[in-house]
Amino acid sequence: MTITLCGFSLSNYYNKVKLALLEKGIPFQEEVVMTHSKDEAVLAASPLGKVPFIRTEQGTLCESQVILDYLESAYPAHPLLPAEPFAQAKVHELITFVELHLELVARELYGQAFFGGTCSDANKERVKKLLDKNIPAFKRLAKFGPYLAGDTFTQADCAGWVSLPLVAMATKSVLGEDLLAAHGVEWKSYAKLIGERPAAQKVTADRKADQDRFAAK
Incomplete structure (x- = not known):
């Protein structure tokens, strides 16, 4: 296939x-x-x-x-979800928090943070208010033990590794403060841990190469 x-x-x-x-x-x-x-x-x-x-x-x-x-x-080999149904649901719960309650909220800052646009003061205030509520909620669920769902790499880490740094960078750039770090989320050490995996290194290398090609254009 x-x-x-x-x-x-x-x-x-x-x-x-x-x-x-x-x-x-x-x-x-x-x-x-x-x-x-x-x-x-x-x-x-x-x-x-x-x-x-x-x-x-x-x-x-x-x-x-x-x-x-x-x-x-x-492709059941090399599973990225636990076998037990409740544990699977907890992984999906983490993914929902990362993508819906953190990344999608912070995405409104991306135009200014990464693409030279401008975010209105009203939107900045709204995003900060939501993230100040949502990040502590996410922190209650995330294990960082050392992976998001515990001691095993899962789908939650596929979502977390690509999105948490963007939330941190966008809030620092536009709001003047890395809100993940401000709320005690140790995302840098987590990102470094995942980034040492061969698959993550391949993703990073390809992203950087494409970044350079886009910049050249």
């Missing part, structure tokens, strides 16, 4: 899926697709024009968590 991962390596959600593919040892190829493409072939696979999505022999799938859960079912 051939899998093609579509998107681009500057996307944290693309890298979430790529990290999972590498960690599970699933053969795949990559196809560069930019977000919000109007190409009909892209929209047929990802109706909102979002990346990543995958092409398989059975068809296409979009949304990063849908893809990860498909990979877990279709």
Whole structure:
């Protein structure tokens, strides 16, 4: 079965899926697709024009968590979820907190933090208020033992490793303070730990190479 991962390596959600593919040892190829493409072939696979999505022999799938859960079912070797149902649910709970309650909130700062845009004072205030509430809630759930869900690398780490640094960098750049660190989340040592894994090193190297190519253009 051939899998093609579509998107681009500057996307944290693309890298979430790529990290999972590498960690599970699933053969795949990559196809560069930019977000919000109007190409009909892209929209047929990802109706909102979002990346990543995958092409398989059975068809296409979009949304990063849908893809990860498909990979877990279709390729059970090297599992990234615990076998026990409640433990699986706790991993999904962490992913929801990382992506919905942290990354999606901080995303409103990305235009100013990373792309030269401007975020209104009202939005800055709203984002800070939400993160000041959501980060302590996330901290109650995250184990960092040493991985997010405990002593085993899981899907939660595929999500956390690509998104927590963005939350920290965006808040520091736009709000003047790394809100994760301000609330006692030791994300730097965690990111370093995950970053030492061979799969993460491959993701990082490819992202940096693409970053350089984008900058050159």
